[in-house]
Amino acid sequence: MDDAKAEGAQSASSSSDPSQWRASKLRPTDTIAKTYALAQYHLKAADLVGIPFETTETVVNGVKRAMYLYNERAIERRAWEMFGGPEAFDARLAKLKARHLEKGNKTAFQQPGTYEDPRGKVAIVSLAPSTSRSSSDPYVGKSPRLLDIKGKMPLWLWTTCNRALLAVDEGDEMAMALGGGRFTKAADREWPMRAALRLAKAYPPRPDQKLPSSECVDRVRAVLAEAPLAPKPDDSDWGRDDIPDLTFHSGHSGPEPTEEYRWSGDYLERLFTSLIQLIEELGLGNEGWNGIRWEVYDKHAECLHEGPQYDRREGRWVDWAAQWLDGRFADVGIQLIVSCRGKCPAGLVFNDMLPFRHPQGHRFVGC
Structure with a gap:
């Protein structure tokens, strides 16, 4: 068998052998x-x-509707299986997109967010600010305003904010089938995504790499690994107030009733104690607190189901998890009291170790 045939046979074998498929992004x-x-x-x-x-x-x-959530890796894997492997799925997307463009469709071609290359190749999702301005992004569509906004914010925030806007539409399958939904059209997302630019400017940059292992770093990560995952409103455990390391709160935000889970004071005491030890040993810079704060943010957002949320009534974004990226809060006023830092003694000590980001000690990030 000559080299070309051998290479072709090897390629065909790898495409049909799931153990040889590329890793998901x-x-x-x-x-x-x-x-x-x-x-x-x-x-x-x-x-x-x-x-x-x-x-x-x-x-x-105003109408409650069911929404069915799948693990996206499982969906991608099923697509690879259906179409004959990842490369075959790439080719299928490229073919469908070409057909979509040939027909002169004005709507954006539907494809996964990690498949942004117009040829169907997988684009690695980077946490660094995006430099890609590809209009193949389904969140951009044909909107030059959204394309411009995308280039001005980190890719993780661009994706998270768009998903937050579309979450209300995802549960309305009838509206989606008819092309409806509050934020389905690109033009409907332009205003809130422009508002998200203000949010984006305050976030500190994510580090390119995680901090290397050390005794104090590993101590923080061990506490984060113990972080309790809060139930969601449709879970059978929702409303329980006896879940270890969680507290359940019910009250009102203006006229609207609110119910939410927060990390308990005991858990926060352990977390802040480990962070204080890290700052004492490694400092506040990129080798210390600044280098690990995003890990705390991500764990908070994951466990308490928070992150950037759009307030339609006020036309602005809020991100309660961003308190972990913020500077020192003033000792007077409500900012410190309602934050995680105000829930335990170690949190108050931690707060005093930080520099101010707002001159009056107000919230600066995520608001």
């Missing part, structure tokens, strides 16, 4: 609603049979 925790799974991966409902999913609720125009 998706995070293990990434989820996707059923509507988007079918549309972006070009699958049918029957193709999802056997893949576990969670049922949650969303509110669309």
